[in-house]
Amino acid sequence: MPAQSSPHALRPNTPPSTSLQALLDLTGATVATPVTTETIVTGIEQRSNAVRSGDLFAALPGANSHGARFAADAIARGAVAVFTDAAGAALIGEVAVPVLVREQPRAVLGELSAEIYGHPSDRLRIVGITGTSGKTTTSYLVEAGLAAAGLSTGLIGTIETRIGGRRVPSALTTPEAPQLHAMFAAMVEQGVQAVVMEVSSHALALGRVDGVRFAVGAFTNLSQDHLDFHADFEDYFAAKRKLFEADSPIAARTAVICVDDEWGTRLAGELTAPVTVSTVGAVPSGAATEGPAWSRSATSSGPADRRAATWQAGDVQATGGAQEFTAAGPDGELTVRLRLPGRYNVANALLAVATCAAAGVDPAVAAPALATVDVPGRMQRVERGQDFLAVVDYAHKPAAVESVVATLRGHLTEVGHGRLAVVVGAGGDRDAAKRPLMGAAAARGADLLIVTDDNPRTEDPAAIRAAVVAGAHELPATDRGEIREIGDRAAAIAAAIAWARSGDVVLIAGKGHEAGQEIQGVKHPFDDREVVAAALEALQTRHSPQTDSEDLTVS
Incomplete structure (x- = not known):
């Protein structure tokens, strides 16, 4: 992929030129190594592998590592100076470019970036x-x-x-x-x-x-x-x-x-x-x-x-x-x-x-x-000739799930018939307290709730699902429909599609426009819209779309 295709690599073709002295004056930084009046900065970057010639490399302290550890790589790629804190300067040691030192460098990173790019x-x-x-x-x-x-x-x-x-x-x-x-x-x-x-x-x-x-x-x-x-x-x-x-x-x-x-x-x-x-x-x-x-x-x-x-x-x-x-x-x-x-x-x-x-x-x-206006992954309808409605939505918070479920339930009330299936999970390494709330929000309006995996990230997917299922089961049986647990997201989507009949609505919630599923640090290709389409295409028994599903034009 070309560098300009990344949102983080978008830069002006003709950037302003800023003297290093102007940046020292702005930030109040000191210089650990000598600064020359000829030093000109034309960009700023905090990722060493994205540094371009003329950049100031912002070597900031991070949660797991200090950016100063990558200063040598940044300098080799063309960084003309480094901006860091005292701990970073100690890690960098003697280098051939000026090292600007300021405590809490992140506090001025925004103003520094604005100055370098001409506000x-x-x-x-x-x-x-x-x-x-x-x-x-x-x-x-x-x-x-x-x-x-x-x-x-x-x-x-x-x-x-x-x-x-x-x-x-x-x-x-x-x-x-x-x-x-x-x-x-x-x-x-x-x-x-x-x-x-x-x-x-x-x-x-x-x-x-x-x-x-x-x-x-x-x-x-x-x-x-x-x-x-x-x-x-x-x-x-x-x-x-x-x-x-x-x-x-x-x-x-x-x-x-x-x-x-x-x-x-x-x-x-x-x-x-x-x-x-x-x-x-x-x-x-x-x-x-x-x-x-x-x-x-x-x-x-x-x-x-x-x-x-x-x-x-x-x-x-x-x-x-x-x-x-x-x-x-x-x-x-x-x-x-x-x-x-x-x-x-x-x-x-x-x-x-x-x-x-x-x-x-x-x-x-x-x-x-x-x-x-249409918005990708927000109440986006997937149509493959079926006689029921299939919708993909990004709702991944309790209030959002509740709102989307209420909207689709309202549609069924409007047309006078039909059932609602909801497929939902919760993300790993994120707010755990919202998981049972999401289960309850989805179960409250669904005739069928299928709890599945979202982006488990580094957590145990079964433990995440258990929290969502527990929240769903907290509702009285009279206030909810059937609850299933299917860990494999593609299988869960296929099960919901197979369950649906004429006039029903199937909601796949949580990932919306996302094109991957993150499991143990690896992002696997996965797009709910594509998986729903494949499941619909696999159906051999429903071919003619009905007026009820056509009436709901969503995006």
């Missing part, structure tokens, strides 16, 4: 989207709205990175700071005007977005995830909050906050003049209008009434997988149409419209573009 985010309209669920979908919707206004756009996210229409896969939801600023510089060079990016809690906590100047920051929601990384929910919330808090160097100039959950309400209450969006009360005809208690009363720190939100959704009309609703904003109402089903996608779309408006795009221009 490219200053020349872009950057929209950052954070939250537990909905970041990817909202990013695609916002990108479509910005492009409809004639802006040349870039997108950085879980599924892919797009620069000037060129698509490359993403390795991280948010790249490390050196790669991120290099990507921004490449975007500027290629004429990009606005960038939409997902901003994960890891990126915020680890400083990956340091040095970025966000025009707009958007918040979707907060639910249980990443508690293997964060100490607790408060720590998780605090990481997300960095995108918005006034004293943060990366704080977005405008904050757009969905206040449909208590965390969004709290965040909005702690900010000065945020734009708020709410879908509370915006339910399809025939749906229950009473939500949980928190949706009907204010928290102590939040707005007194969510109906006072800047943007509100109403008159939701859902037909199969398509839906439309009215978005009421500061300048009146407009109709938003979506190819995406589910109440949560109404929230994502309303947030997208408000975010486009905050970015300077006329909502009346942005809103129609949302009707064209």
